[in-house]
Amino acid sequence: MDDCRKERVVYDKIYRDLEYEYKQSKIDFMKCLREQKGVLQQRDLTLEQLQQLKDEASKLERMFEDEWQQILTHLSQGVNLE
Secondary structure (H helix, E strand, O other): OOHHHHHHHHHHHHHHHHHHHHHHHHHHHHHHHHHHHHHHHHHHHHHHHHHHHHHHHHHHHHHHHHHHHHHHHHHHHHHOOO
16 A cells, blocks of 8 residues: 555656646747747838838939939030030
């Protein structure tokens, strides 16, 4: 009988330890999921900002090209007038 009680005590301790470890793992997993969500939101925001910067750069490049063409046109007209 005593052996059965001792085995039961050992079993209960192992079970409690495993149950605690499982709960801690679950908490850690949930924490990782929350961090992942935050990281993904930050990534999406950064990608949106990058796209806005690319759009603005393209717009500025088009404006530069237009102005450059106007300058070249004026220069060529000035050369033709001489």
